[in-house]
Every structure is written in structure tokens, then in C-alpha cells.
Amino acid sequence: MALQGCAVWCSSRTTRHHLSPSAPAPAPRRPSRLAVNAIAAPKEVDALPSVGALEAELQRRVAAATAAAAAPTTTGRVVLESPEELRSTWEHRAWVGSATTLMAATLATGLSGVEGVEGALEAGAALFAAYVLADLGTAFYHWGVDNYGDGSTPVFGGQIAAFQGHHQRPWTITEREFCNNMHKLFRPAVPFAGALLLGAAAGAPAWWDVWSSSFLFLCCMSQQLHAWSHMKKSELHPAVVALQDAGLLISRKAHGAHHKAPFNCKYAIVSGWWNPLLDGDSPEASLWMRLERMIHASTGVEPRGWHEPEQAWQEQQRPGAGR
Ligand SMILES: [Zn+2]
Ligand SMILES: [Zn+2]
16 A cells, blocks of 8 residues: 555656756766777778667766776765675674674663563563664664765765665675674664663663663664565575565565655665655655755755756666576
8 A cells, every 4th residue: 555655656756856946957977988999990881880889889888887997976875896895894793793782781681670560561562662663763864864965974974875875786785794784883873882781770761771772773683674675585584574574574565666766765674664654645745855845945955866867876787687
């Protein structure tokens, strides 16, 4: 139902920048390093290729050169990762391990403080609320990093580049080793996890320890849930498939609309429960559009989708696809 709603209004617009009354022209393309004379000219005049064929060849080589560049684009987005960049390092493992340990200690402190049936119900409600609100939290976070800033933005630049690059190379997230993928979220969570543990040690209520630690953990784990939503069922553990099919974890089908024009819906990536409410039934009813207009009116800053060429959101062809 929600997916249908989005599909209806998503398909009613082909480019997001048309929505902005003051949207500037698309950013200039990155200059090609190709020289025209790189295309070998035939010796026989009567064997000259057509202009169309030459243009197609030029486009093909521009695409190949861009993909091989493995460098940030003019928007600061990194578009290619080498196999080495997909592996987990000990530093990645240390960040994920230390953040998880801090969160687990806070959760254990909270659970150890649970007393009686009432306390157990309170802890259960706190866990469920963390699960529901983590979905909402990821929606706002994902919308923010998809639309504002770039690779050079202080503190969040790496995450912004990763999320924006994800739209061009979504399969990469499925090829990363676990800690390589997860440290991007667990690392900035360490100070928060440390503060929560200090609060628990200082005698915070049990429900708060349970809620806050599980909320933070689920927000960080959303990167893995997101990765699963990009994998085929045959590549997933049956338990994950069952949770996706039951609607408890974001599924491939539920997340798919986020990667289709106009690329501005389905931001929630834990369960996806919040997406229908946040997306609404039309562009005008979308919370995101209203927020974007409010931000534009008060700061003059436009979201990325208003002024970047749509190609920046389009998925590139996966290397080796169709072989
Ligand atoms: Zn996105
Ligand atoms: Zn995705």
C-alpha cells in the first residue's frame, strides 16, 4: 500500500530539480581526459565510421575512464572502491568492538536493574520503542546525508560521501566485510556510547539504559540491515529472509523505491515502518519536501536533489554484470 503510494507519485515526476522554482542549471560535467585522436582513425576513407558511431565510442570511453579514475568527483563523492578498501582492518574491528562493548555494558546495567513483572514489562517496552524509533532515526539521518553536504563536510564528510556514492554503486555495500561496512557508524557512536555507560554507572533509570543503548545499537546496525536489503534472498541467511518477509526488517522490495527517480522517498532502513507516514501520498504531502522547503526558505541551502543532475543519483552498471 505504502509502496504503491510512493510509486504513484514517484513516477509522476521524472527529475527532482524541476520541483525547485529557483533551481540552477545542472553542474558542469567533469572534463574528460580523453583526446579525440585516441580513437584510431581508419586508413580507408570509405571505411570511415559514422559520426554517431564515433560519438558512441567516445561516450563509452568517457564512462570507462570515469569509472577507472577511483577519485572523488566534483561533488566529493568517491565512486570506486578497490578490493583492499572492502576489507575489514583491525582498526575497523576495534571501533565496532569498543562501541558494541560500551553499548552492551549499558544494556546489561539496565537489565540488571529490572525488578518484578512491572520492571520486565517496562524493559520490554523500552526495547520495542528503541526498535520503532531507530527506524525513524535512520530516516532523518539518511535524508540528511543524501541531500546535504559532500565529502568535504567536516565530521560527517565520510558518511555523506559513502551514502551519496551508494546511489551510484549500491552493490558495493554488499561486498564490504562486516567491520569495514559498520565502523563508519560505530566509530562516531563511541562517544555517545561512552556517555550512556557513564550515565548508567551514575544510576540512570533501568528503562533509559535499556532504551538508549539498544536504540544506538540499532541505528548503527541499520548499515547492515541496509546491506541485506540490497542482497538477493539466495545470498541471505534464512532467518534474515524470514524477518524481511515478515516486515520486521527492511526488505529488497521495500528499499528498492529509494533507488528509483525521484530518489526522495523510503529513507527509513531498519523496518521501514515509518516510510508511509513520512513519504505521504504526494510530493506536497511528503515531510521531506516540506522540510527541504523550510530549510531553503530560512538558510537558502537547497537539497542535493534539487540541483544535481539526475545522473548523480542513477545507478552505474555493475562491473562484470551480464557476463
Ligand atoms: Zn539514499
Ligand atoms: Zn540503498
